[in-house]
Amino acid sequence: MSGGGGGKRRGHEEEHEEHENHERWLVSYADMMTLLMVLFIVLFAISQVDSKKFAALATGLSTSFGTPTEVLSGGPALLDPGGAVAPDTMPRPGADGTNEPQEGQVDPEKVAELVKATEEAAVKEEVNNLREARKELRNALSRAGLKNGANFRFDERGLVVTIATDNVLFTSGSATLQPRGQRILNALGPTLRSLPNRLSVDGHTNSIPIRTAQFASNWELSGQRASNVLRYLHNEQSIPFRRMTFTGFADTRPRLSNDDPRAVVVNRRVEIVVVARVDESAGQAVEDLGNQSGSTTSGE
Incomplete structure (x- = not known):
């Protein structure tokens, strides 16, 4: 079983x-x-x-x-029923397959072009303002009978007003303002006061050494001369201290080489710089554009 x-x-x-x-x-x-x-x-x-x-x-x-x-x-x-082959390179901007940026998108190249054009326009406008100031300063000197009292040029800082110190602003080895120098500053003062720009007062000497009880070297002499011009512009022309600075350069920035016979006189000077109201990176553009037309002689 x-x-x-x-x-x-x-x-x-x-x-x-x-x-x-x-x-x-x-x-x-x-x-x-x-x-x-x-x-x-x-x-x-x-x-x-x-x-x-x-x-x-x-x-x-x-x-x-x-x-x-x-x-x-x-x-x-x-x-597309035709079945077109896709391109090797894809279009950058735009969802519609075109190279044109769509609404709301930013084209970096156009932004860069706009920034550059804006900077160039600002430099051009400021140089035109400084040229107008130069014209007014020159006319003021002419009205005061001091047509050759100052020279004008542009550098990367702005408009440079150069006043010779040799028996004009100061006598040799002295930082005391002379009557003719005071007349020049009085002629320039009203226009400088009306400008919105900052002012830099720079003192320069020639290469002849100095050593006195008052001035140990050309550094002290150039600085004291620049300081006295700044104080005169404040006291007599009511230009606020906050708009001005001063610097003594001694003989470190000569206009002429020491080999030139004129250097002893030309390099001894005080410069009032009307500082351009643009970005510092645009300084070279200010100098180039400002010096494109006209000379830098006293009449200019």
Whole structure:
């Protein structure tokens, strides 16, 4: 009995294994049919793309990320039934595939051009203002009978008004203002006072050494002369101290080489610099533009 029962169970097991082997092909068949269905659904979906919705999607992505975004290489051109080949180089700005920046986008090149044009315009306007000031200063000297009382030129700081100190502002080795020097400063004062620019008063000497009880060297002499001119402009012409500075340069910035016979007289001077109201980086442009026309002689 037990042997017969065992044989029956083995028979059932063998029949079950044979049944599994016959059904296995259905799994592969179902997988293949599923993949084919998905393939045809994808092909159908691609053939029915709405170009307007596609463009709206691209625009939305561009707005969200803050930069031009293309869903597919080539952009909307891929929706064209003609199937044009995407370009090798992608357009920089714009979600519409053009090289023109879209609304709300910044073109760095145009910004740089605008900044440069603005700086050039500011320099040109300031140089014109300083030229007008030079004209007024020259006319003031002429009215006072001191046509040759000062020379004018431009450098990287602005308009430089040069007054010779040799028996004009000061006598040799002295920092006491002379009557003729006071007349020159009185003629220049009203125009200098009316300008919005800062003023720098610079004292210069020639290379002849000096050593006295009052001045140990040309540094002290040049600084004291510049300081006395600044104080005179404040006291007699009411130019505020806050608008002025002074510096003594001794013989470190000569106008003429020491080999030139004129250097002894020409290098001994005081300069009043009308400082240009532009960025310091534009100093060379101020000098070049200011000296383009006209001479730097006393009449100018």
